[in-house]
Amino acid sequence: MRVIVVGAGQVGSNIAASLDDEHNVVVVDTDPDRVESITYSHDVLAIQGDGTAIGTLEEAGIEGADLVIASTDVDETNIVVCGAAKAVAEPFTIARVTKTNLxxxxxxxxxxxxxxFMVCTDLQTAETIVRIAGLPGAHDVEAFAGDLVRMAEFQVEPDSPIAGDTVSEADRFESLTFAALLRDDDIVVPRGETVIEAGDAVVVIGSGESVRAFAGSLTAEPSLEDANEIVILGGTEIGYQTARLFEAEGLEPRLVERDRERARELAEKLPGTLVLQSDATDIDFLVREHVDESDIVVAAVEGDEKNLLLSLLAKRIGVERTIGIVEAGEYVDLFETVGIDVGVNPRLVTAEEITRFTRKRQTENVAMLESDRAEVLEIEVDSESVLAGARIRDAMADLPDGIVIGAITRDEELITPRGETVVESGDHVVVFADTMVIEEATSAL
Known part of the structure; x- marks a missing residue:
């Protein structure tokens, strides 16, 4: 498939990196430094030019393009790129926007x-925050098979109850599969005797109840259902959308916004949210309003440094869990090390959603882990699949290393896969896969 990506910033670069192994990718940007950088870092054709210009699109091969992804930082530019592409060819177009009204x-x-197809960065980020907040301790959460199956990623801290356990010792939950351990730059497919080490990220797949029970065994943090107090610091569009989504879950969050007019506007838009007009960095205010008793604090003001500061203040006064917006993707790991429990990067969230959509055209659903180091796929088994009619133990011999069958659903019922489980045509399987073997695995499955 020929893919044209307009915009070589963080979003465009991540999309290109995710697609260049399997597709013919062309990246267009007006910045010569970005063009030079992506030329040397990715297996793509990079062109310097204006993606809204027909001439530039023709140079990029628009007539033979199957997909055009407009991912610059300017909403209007992305929309014009899609319109220009449709004017001269018939590609599928995807636009990234930040404005929810668009x-x-x-x-x-x-x-x-x-x-x-349109992806709204602010809304997508808010959805990610609410999804992560719903599972204590999780750094990533996705649903599959009509919500029958959940995938979650947890970081193993030195004091974690499973640090030093074997997978067999840690696997005490019905309907749960340990799909992988992400260890430094390696992906470890776990066996019963595999030892879980501090610093590992554990990926589990299973029923919602089992995943929640596993999460509860790792941390005393409350789940979203048990959260009595949620505070959002910052009335940005992400803060507003996050509050609105919490309201949709039946919760009554509090939101702190410094600007009086913005606070009044949000109070009118959010009937289920208590909007407080104040400076969120005022520690006396935070204590006076009992923010220290909150279960979850979301730092969503403008500026990474402020969000880090707010998260540190929240932790200092006793907040159990903090989720913060980190605009600079390279700082996410650093901020999680020094003060934010979970850092969410809007550009990376957007890039993953766009890449996910391109992959969903071949699969039922897909989630990407650790900036596309691995994927979790939902695939409907047909008669040509190596799984059809076979025991999982036997079928695995025909699949590359780095593949784990995490769950099976049949007639809207969850089946926990074991070696002797026979997969039937029409089943939906949820599969963990190392990105390096995705193409080979999807062809066989």
Whole structure:
């Protein structure tokens, strides 16, 4: 498939990195430094030029393009890119936007702007925050098979109850599969005797109840259902969307916004949220308003340094869990080390959602882990699959290393896979896969 990515910033670069192994990728950007950088770092054709110009798109091969992804930092530019592409060819177009009103307009007008699929960064980030908040201790959470199956990633801290355990000792939960251990730059496919080490990221797949029970065994943090107090610091669009989504879950969060007019506007838009007008960095205010008793604090102001500061303040006064926005993707790991329990990078979230959508055209659903080091796929088994009619133990011999069958659903029932389990045509399987073997695995499955 020929893919044209317009915009070589963090979003575009991540998308290109995710697609260049399997597709013919062309990246367009106006910045010569970005063009030179991506030329040497990725297996793509990089072109310096204006992606809204027909001439540039023709140079990029628009007539033979299957997919155009507009991922610059300017909403209007991305929309124009899609419209220009549709004017001269018939590719599938994807636009990244930050303004939610553009997304709503597109949703209500089929084919509006010449965009076939639109991703809203602020909304996508808020959805990610709420999803992570729903499972204590989790750094990533995804649902599969109509929510029958959950995938979650947990970081193993030195004081974790499973640090030093074998997988057999840690696996005390029904309907749960230990899919992988992400250890430094390695992906370890766990066996019963595999020892879980501090610093590992553990990926589990199973029923929602088993995944929640496993999460509960790792941390005393409350789940979203048990959270009595959720505080959002910052009335940015991400903060607003996060509060709105918490309201949709039946919760009543509090939101702190410094600007009086913005606070009044949010109070009108969020009937289930208590909006407080104050400076979120005022520790006396935080204590006076009992923010220290909160179960979850979301830091969503403008500026990474402020979000780190707010998270540190929240932890200092006794907040159990903090989730913070980190605009600079390279700082996520650092911020999680020094003060934020979970850092969410909007650009990376957007890149993953766009890449996920391109992969979903071949699979039922897909989630990416650790910046696309691995994927979890949902695939419907057909008669040509190596799994059809075979025991998992036997079928694995025909699959590359780095593949784990995490769950099976059949007639809307969950089946926990074991070596003797026979997979039937029509089953949905949820599979963990090392990115290096994705193409080979999907072809066989």
């Amino acid at each position: 997304l709503r307009t597109w949703e209500q007008s089929e084919g509006a702007f010449g965009v076939d």
